[in-house]
Amino acid sequence: MAETMKAVVMHGPRDQRMEERPMPKPAAGELLVKVEHVGICGSDMHFLEEGRLGNWVVEKPLVLGHESAGEVVELGPGVEGFAVGDKVTLEPGVPCGECFPCRAGHYNLCSKMSFMAIPDERDGVFLEYVAHPAKMAYKLPENVGTLEGALCEPLCVGLYAAQKSGAWLGQSALIFGSGCIGLVTMLALKSAGVHDVTVVDVIGKRLEKAKELGATAVIRGDQVDAVQAALAATEGRGFPLVFECAGHPAASLQATKTVAANGVVVLVGMAADPELKLDVATLSAKEARVETIFRYRNLYPTAVSAVAGGLPLAKIASHIFPFKDLVAGMLYNMDHKDEVIKGVVSFV
Ligand SMILES: [Zn+2]
Ligand SMILES: [Zn+2]
Missing domain, CATH: 3.90.180.10 (Medium-chain alcohol dehydrogenases, catalytic domain)
Incomplete structure (x- = not known):
């Protein structure tokens, strides 16, 4: 060598x-x-x-x-x-x-x-x-290539976010951010049986990718008020599962305003400033939980077997x-x- x-x-x-x-x-x-x-x-x-x-x-x-x-x-x-x-x-x-x-x-x-x-x-x-x-x-099993193998790392983040939320079959979810982490979170949720997923972003191309990978609906955060649009889509109730994957302070605040009663907000994205503004009054009135995650643990085998089972991870690239x-x-x-x-x- x-x-x-x-x-x-x-x-x-x-x-x-x-x-x-x-x-x-x-x-x-x-x-x-x-x-x-x-x-x-x-x-x-x-x-x-x-x-x-x-x-x-x-x-x-x-x-x-x-x-x-x-x-x-x-x-x-x-x-x-x-x-x-x-x-x-x-x-x-x-x-x-x-x-x-x-x-x-x-x-x-x-x-x-x-x-x-x-x-x-x-x-x-x-x-x-x-x-x-x-x-x-x-x-990696034979039907999983090394491109997908590499993308198992971000997929673990999505799997961990879905796991921390305690997602149930049939619930609906709202995801802020349609970059890699937002997309893998959506894939993880869909494979957990959460098929009704709405995605918010300000970049059209990313939302097209979210639709291609199975988003039920998308919201252009730069064109409409994302909070109003998310509440209108749920007759004012909000979403039981909300994920902040944009790493943007405005999205964290919006996430706390769009959660349903007894729901959960998972803060996945990392913003440059460690201090965030959240709508605690809404969180309290809804008895909503806030969860955080740091990377992931014990999820690589799950990620590999999910991809081997057909999760379309390569499409994110x-x-x-x-x-x-x-x-x-x-x-x-x-x-x-x-x-x-x-x-x-x-x-x-
Ligand atoms: Zn990474
Ligand atoms: Zn140690």
């Missing part, structure tokens, strides 16, 4: 460079994986555009990308249950397994988490090969960029936010 590989390294805002890195060696318990597809996440775009996301600041060179799948090319010592040639999707967060949240089973809240493409945690996967713990890798064009592709993505719903990097 070659001594070096290519990696795209972020050095500062709008500054990524293709560089040579030493070929990684799989340590005990690790797989060496040849990366085939990586989804470009909103968090990657935030890091590249502003050099930060919330409290995370990129101060040292960092490889972005955390939604990946590829082929196993080497097994580290002691690895069982995998073979060279297996296609796998990689769960990007490696928890310590020993801290209080880990021992309580809440490993996504690990206090020593090592998550891909997070400053001071671990590098991401905008590179050709990655060594990753086998315990955070999941084999709107743009495929070859790895060699990644630097230019992400700048294009940044400057054409209205056009790119979900970019995916391809190495094959």
Whole structure:
């Protein structure tokens, strides 16, 4: 195998460079994986555009990308249950397994988490090969490609949001935001039997995608009052399930105004400002719950089997960029936010 590989390294805002890195060696318990597809996440775009996301600041060179799948090319010592040639999707967060949240089973809240493409945690996967713990890798069945494998990461977010809402068969849902996370939340809800899903966004192209993937109705938030439209659609009752997937403060406030009695608002999107304004009077009068989520836990096997069972995850990808064009592709993505719903990097 070659001594070096290519990696795209972020050095500062709008500054990524293709560089040579030493070929990684799989340590005990690790797989060496040849990366085939990586989804470009909103968090990657935030890091590249502003050099930060919330409290995370990129101060040292960092490889972005955390939604990946590829082929196993080497097994580290002691690895069982995998073979060279297996296609796998990689769960990007490696928890310590020993801290209080880990021992309580809440490993996504690990206090020593090592998550891909997070400053001071671990590098991401905008590179050709990655060594990753086998315990955070999941084999893909033959009918699931590595593009879908990569998109299992955001799908886990949607599955977790649906799970936290406690969605029931036959309920109706309102989703603010029709980007990747809004769309995977809709797919997760539909597979849980919530077929009546209304989606709000301000970008027409995204709402067309939501319709293509099965939204019952859409609301153009820039053309009508989204709260009035959502209430009118439910004879004033509001929706039992409301999801904020836009990462926008206005949408969080609207979400709390459109929930039905005994309903739930799940805050999924992350806004730049940590403080939000919510309509607590409406929430109280309706005895509505507010739920938050942080990434996901224990959901990769569910995501893989949902896709194997026919969930149309690949349709979310709107743009495929070859790895060699990644630097230019992400700048294009940044400057054409209205056009790119979900970019995916391809190495094959
Ligand atoms: Zn992501
Ligand atoms: Zn831990």
